[in-house]
Amino acid sequence: NAGVMQNPRHLVRRRGQEARLRCSPMKGHSHVYWYRQLPEEGLKFMVYLQKENIIDESGMPKERFSAEFPKEGPSILRIQQVVRGDSAAYFCASSLKRAPYNEQFFGPGTRLTVL
């Protein structure tokens, strides 16, 4: 049973470009969570999605950031017009059912570098 997959593992963008980060949850998991880890900091929650629905986006920046989890395909975290401050590691986690009853399994992360 494959774990949570994230791609790309490393992404380099220039200021003003768009970044698309993909997360494929574990098989059968319909709950996805995105976290951001700024350099030398802990992980901060961004958004929680179920299939086709955003459940909690309280940690998402108000502008430039969006997330989706379509009925088919991976979850996508999209950052428009990236700035240097967006450079971070972005982790995706999935759970079978609603956490905390079901553990969140983390992917390997996508390291975004904005030049």
Next chain:
Amino acid sequence: AQKVTQAQTEISVVEKEDVTLDCVYETRDTTYYLFWYKQPPSGELVFLIRRNSFDEQNEISGRYSWNFQKSTSSFNFTITASQVVDSAVYFCALTTDNFGNEKLTFGTGTRLTIIP
């Protein structure tokens, strides 16, 4: 609101020494879950343990042990006979049973360096 504090930013110990990583949490909920994760230099997050608020029994897994004390809101992690492979950043995290609050709240992490 919930909060996790890991006051130790960095710790260095010589190999084979024991080391304890502190974690203090805050939550108003009576049902909550505490976690420890390891982040080695390669960057991935490795799950170590989950403990719910109703289970105050300490846990031991090989060289790892965890001391959960509700009276002091602490969930400390001890590595005995440390090894170089234990070098990593360790995160303590908290979530609660509130519907709509499924997110994990992480501490800022403790960077542990084991000196050979």
